[in-house]
Structures are given as C-alpha cells and as structure tokens.
Amino acid sequence: MVEIDQSVCSNCHRRVVTEVPRCARCGTARPGSGWPIDLLLGSQVGGRFEVTEIIGRGGFGTVYEAVHRLLGGRRAIKVLRQDLSHENTVYERFRREANVLYQLRAPQLVKVEDFGQLDDGRPYMVMELVNGERLDRLIRADGEFDALRVIRLTRQLLLALAEAHAAGILHRDLKSENIILVPSEDGTERLKLLDLGISYLLGSSKRLTRATRTIGTPEYMSIEQWMGLDDIDGRADLYSLGVLMYEMLAARVPFPREEVGGSAAIYDLVRKGDVVPISAYRQDLPRGLEGLVHRLLSADREFRPATAGEALAELERVRAGMK
Structure with missing residues (x-):
C-alpha cells in the first residue's frame, strides 16, 4: 500500500500536505492545531479498493475516490456519517437505497456496484466515478x-x-x-x-x-x-x-x-x-x-x-x- 498524507483542509475537505500553511485548492490557512486527519485516506475498503482522495463531504457523510488494487479502475465510495451509522432506521434506509440503485439501469444514473461495512461500522457504497x-x-x-x-x-x-x-x-x-x-x-x-x-x-x-x-x-x-x-x-x-x-x-x-x-x-x-x-x-x-x-x-x-x-x-x- 502506498502511503499518502491523511491531512485534509478544514474548509473544502480536500487532501492537503501536512506541512503546507494554506490549502492550494481554496486558500484556507492551516489551523493552529494543524490540519484535521481523515484516517480512511490511504486505507483499504473491502480488501480491494485503496482510498486516494476526498471528492466531497455533505450532511450524510463523505464521498471518496478509490482505485482497485488489482485492476486499477477508479471508483467513488460513499461512506455514511459515523453518528448516522448507529441509527438503525438510517442504516437500513442506506442499505435499501443501495439495493434499489444497484438495480437501476438508466445510463444517466450513476451506477452502484457494491455495498459493504467498514471495520468501524460505517456502511458504504461503491459507485461509478463520473468525470466531466x-x-x-x-x-x-x-x-x-x-x-x-x-x-x-x-x-x-x-x-x-x-x-x-x-x-x-x-x-x-x-x-x-x-x-x-x-x-x-x-x-x-x-x-x-x-x-x-x-x-x-x-x-x-x-x-x-x-x-x-x-x-x-x-x-x-x-x-x-x-x-x-x-x-x-x-x-x-x-x-x-x-x-x-x-x-x-x-x-x-x-x-x-x-x-x-x-x-x-x-x-x-x-x-x-x-x-x-x-x-x-x-x-x-x-x-x-x-x-x-x-x-x-x-x-x-x-x-x-x-x-x-x-x-x-x-x-x-x-x-x-x-x-
């Protein structure tokens, strides 16, 4: 596994180099306590995907970019927020939505390819990575x-x-x-x-x-x-x-x-x-x-x-x- 920096910008949430004084993407200054850390960066998901970047973060959780360790293909991985993961209703809704989205075939919809659970209990979806x-x-x-x-x-x-x-x-x-x-x-x-x-x-x-x-x-x-x-x-x-x-x-x-x-x-x-x-x-x-x-x-x-x-x-x- 290639080691990558796990520091992220406190504003735009994109990965940053620990030592830099400002985020190159949005210009935010490094907090006095240092940049926040996202431990999923650089780790493996499902034994097949290595997480390389944060695509975005919202009210539900975080979307990461990951690369398949054997095949090299890139995917998006959507991970539910930690506190929401412990709500049975939300967890079940997330799983059910993944199942429904997996079955949709319209080419205009982002394809869901897999569903799983991280070691800390957070559920995730593996999805098509869209570039455009x-x-x-x-x-x-x-x-x-x-x-x-x-x-x-x-x-x-x-x-x-x-x-x-x-x-x-x-x-x-x-x-x-x-x-x-x-x-x-x-x-x-x-x-x-x-x-x-x-x-x-x-x-x-x-x-x-x-x-x-x-x-x-x-x-x-x-x-x-x-x-x-x-x-x-x-x-x-x-x-x-x-x-x-x-x-x-x-x-x-x-x-x-x-x-x-x-x-x-x-x-x-x-x-x-x-x-x-x-x-x-x-x-x-x-x-x-x-x-x-x-x-x-x-x-x-x-x-x-x-x-x-x-x-x-x-x-x-x-x-x-x-x-």
Missing part, C-alpha cells in the same frame, strides 16, 4: 443553450427520472450543480445525474433538525418542498426540472436568490407562481417549449405533468414540431 463538466459551470461559460440542446439534455433527465420514480425514489435536489456532462464515443452530449437517493436517507434521521432534513436548494424547490409536505411525489422533481430548463434557455434561474432578496423572497414568488416568461430574454424558442417549461413551473402541482413519462411525451411533441 458540471452543467452549472457550462451555463456560466456558454450562456444560453440552443433549444435542441436543451431538448436533448432534458430528454435524458426525464428518462432517468421516469425509472427512478417507478422504483419509488425521488431526487428532491435536482439542480445544474448535480448534473455532469460526460464525453461519449459517438460525440453526442451525455449526462449523469448525481446524488439520487440522498433525500430519503437524510429525511429518515432523528439526529437531523427539521431544517436540515428539508432537502432541496431554494432556487429549485417546489412549493410543496418549501411547505415540508409529507406527500411529496415525482412532480416536485418535475418542478426542479422546469427550473433547470429555464436556466439552460435563459442562462439564469427564475428566482436568483441574490437578485430577489433571499430565500424568503423566493418562497413568496414560488407560492405566487410569478415567473418571468423566457420570451422576455429570447424570442427564438420553438412553439410549445416555453409552454412546457411554464407548466413544469406551476405553483400548483396539479397543473404540472403528472409523471416524467407525460412530460417526456410532451417534450417529444415539441421536438417533432421542429422538423
């Missing part, structure tokens, strides 16, 4: 996407959501930051949807406050998410998809937090359904596309498409009308 460009960064760099590109990407998302919803899994934090565009052999633009299944995991924990269990990002949340309703269904994801489509077409979300005055103002605008038409920013959209976006953004979920399949059928009609 984040959608939010591409939008900032490229500006408005052309309509056909948006239709193609939206179609992929709807196929993924249709399979996930049929398996009883909602995303509840669908946003451009959670979508990676990956290269393909035929040159077409393919995407991967990240963080599917996290919402149910966090929502089942008694250790998390109600505010922490509320899953979603304000700019992308439906009114039922804002209200914390217990009967949230796939139409909440479809609302978030409408925000995504709007963002790709207008290079901005309907209600930017800084522009409208904070999260409370977003809630009020979402409740009223007061969305500026995309045509205020551009007039070259095919007939029906803007209408679909605004149907998805309906404050009342009864006015949204009932399922991802219904939204996909409407999208296909828009695309057919472009010929």
